[in-house]
Amino acid sequence: MPGFQLKQPQHRELSGGDLLAQCLKQLGVDTAFGIHGGHLDAFLMGCDHSGIRLVDTRHETVAVQAAEGYAKVKGKVGVCFVTANSGFSNSLPGLATAIADRSPIFVITSSPPLRDAETNCLQGFLDQVVVSKPLTKFSHRVTHPEEIPRLVSHAYRTANSGTPGPVMIDFPIEILFSPVRQESISWGSISSPQAYPPSPSPRAVTEALALWKAAKRPAIVISTGCRGAEASKSLLELAEATQTPIFQSMKGFGPLLLDHPLHAGLAGNLAKLPYVGKPRPDLIFMLGARTGMFMGGRSGIIIPERECKLIQIDIDGSEIGRSCHVDVGIVSDMTEALQSFNAAVKSDPFQTPEEWVELATSLKHTPSASDKDQKLINSKMHPYHALKAVLSALEPGCILSIDGGEAGSWTTDLLEVAQPSSSFFSAGYLGMLGNGFGYSLGAAVADPTRQIINIQGDGSAGFHFSELDTYARHKLNILTVVVNNYVWGMSIHGQELVYGDKNPARPVSTLSATTRYDVIAGGFGNESAMIDKLEDIEATVKRFSEVKGPACINLIVSDKPTHSGTVAMVSPTDDPNMIVVPYYDNIPRPYYK
Structure with a gap:
């Protein structure tokens, strides 16, 4: 096969597992996350022979989410492996987050021999292809080892083309362990370069620019669909040429330079304009940003639909106009689209009015109401002030x-204090807690030059805290901060807002005040400390940042302050004719009181 030289292992025949590993290596894979299972041994031996790094976790969900985190930072497909049925079942939450958040990952699993189908054999109950179909872009079972290159290259390209997402291939155990008939290998496109991405229609670019030129208060809003070095470079070129302020969805932050004069902070800042008596944007240019929960839902608080033109560019045509009227919709790769707009602006330049740029970029400097709050509440640290001290002590x-x-909401309020190169809202579109352990792991492996800050509430920390063992075994530069107030904060505060003080019941919303995350972290080989005083934070964070390996802070804070985001999501009202529906729009009573 031109461009692909098979490597014959010493002391054994070339197996399906070897061929699988070598195919992944040919496609550019250098790391795979997972947990050992005997079904996969032939593949794991192949990875060792091919030079693919294996990073073993303590839970399969985390392995899949580590592949997600790796993909977010590295900008290429993340790979993970899970063993048959039991491991595969644990991988399903990771597949669910990857399909919802458009993460390009490749999940490798195995199954019993094909001849043992429907015999109640070991780890053979679930049909893994059938189960994973709704959660993947492509799911398949290989039945001949010689077909591995064709199917692997197809799956890999499917994960990373068009709308990114997860793929899964089931390799029955005998396919991985069987010798390969090299003369019968179906190579497929294993050595072909990636296809050129889709570009925007010139007519669409012309229509969009006509709206943009006519606007007096345009704003660019970007999200995770506008990542990568090339896209970032082209974005800055376009913003600077047109002098248009750039806002970012809380879903993904970076890699835009936070100190750039056109950087206007989170898109939620646009919701402040009516409250300060200023006009709202008359055009929003959405780049890889989806409407929905991260853009104010259907409230119109961020995108003022009636008074604002909307241009939306996305690789997925089904996202354009999903919940808002769109004036110009463009299906395109983001870098290709930005380059097309840059070329058009060069030939016909224009710029945004300076007074709007000054107003838009000033919004991120609006003082937080929490800045005025007492730093201690009932002798415990206010979470806002505690996290501000943590983030301020970090190196940019x-x-x-x-x-x-x-805990995530307080951190998002303070995001720019940390001056991060990028950030993830790990709960994603599913609102799934605990993802951050896997994302932090994948990010640390993808970029070992940066410190990874893994912010957890004491509720979310309970899902995958054992991964601190993984961090220690692999000597990863991850600082885990558990914001610990002994309750499920959003849950208990939501109950208070809905049911008030007259009903003191707060079912299943409290946690243990005796749990010592710092002690557990120490047992897993992490440097650790419990902090309950503001004056101890800076020195501890700086000391842990110099540690060669992982560390953990058990940050004891008050459970009393309710975050304003919780209030906004619950939307409590005294109107007797409205039914409060927490986290969604309230609905009218079917009958009036």
């Missing part, structure tokens, strides 16, 4: 993974 350029409910 970290990668920030934000997990938890209110």
Whole structure:
């Protein structure tokens, strides 16, 4: 096969597992996350022979989410492996987050021999292809080892083309262990270069620019669909040429330079304009940003649909106009689209009015209401002030993974204090807690030059805290901060807002005040400390940042303050004719009181 030289292992025949590993290596894979299972041994031996690094986790969900985190930072397909049925079942939450958040990952699993189908054999109950179909872009079972290159290259390209997402291939155990008939190998496109990505229609670019030129208050809003070095370079070129302020969805932050004069902070800042008596944007240019929960839902608080033109560019045509009227919709690769717009602006330049740029970029400097709050509440640290001290003590350029409910909300408020190179809202579109452990792991492996900050609430910390063992075994530069108030903050505060003080019941919303995350972290080989005083934070964070390996802070804070985001999501009202529906729009009573 031109461009692909098979490597014959010493002391054994070339097996399906070897061929699988060598195919992945040919496609550019250098790392795979997972947990050992005997079904996969032939593949794991092949990885060792091919020079693919194997990073073993303590839970399969985390392995899949580590592949996600790796993909987010590295900008290429993340690979993971899970063993048959039991391991595969644990991988399903990772597949669910990857399909929802458009993460390009490749999940490798195995199954019993094909001849043992429907015999109640070991780890053979689930049909893994059938189960994974709704959660993947492509799911398949290989039945001949010689077909591995064709199917692997197809799956890999499917994960990373068009709308990115997860793929899964099931390799029955005998396919991995069987010798390969090299003369019968179906190579497929294993050595072909990636196809050229789709570009925007010139007519669409012309229509969009006509709206942009006519606007007096345009704003660019970007999200995770606008990542990568080339896209970032082209984005800055376009923003600077047109002098248009750039806002970012809380879903993904970076890699835009935070100190750039056109950087206007989170898209949620646009919601402040009516409250300060200023006009709202009359055009929003959405780049790889989806409407929905991260853009104010259907409230119109961020995208004022009636008074604002909307241009939306996305690789997925089904996202354009999903919940808002769109004036110009463009299906395109983001870098290709930005380059087309840059070329058009060069030939017909224009710029945004300076007074709007000054107003838009000033919004991120609006003082937080929490700045005025007491730093201590009932002798415990206010979570806002505690996290502000943590983030202020970090060296600029970290990668920030934000997990938890209110712990994540307080952190998002303070995001720019940390001056991160990028950040993830780890709960994603599913709102799944605990993802941050895997995302932090994948990010640390993808970029070992940066410190990874893994923010957790004490609720989300309970899901995958044992991964601190993984961090220690692989000597990863991850600082885990558990924001610990002994309750499920968003849950208990939501109950308070809905049911008030007259009903003191707060079912299943409290946690243990005796749990010592710092002690557990120490047992896993992490440097650790419990902090309950503001004056101890800076020195501890700086000391742990110099540690060669992982560390953990058990940050004891008050459970009393309710984050404003919780209030906004619950939307409590005294109107007797409305039914409060927490986290969604309230609905009218079917009958009036």
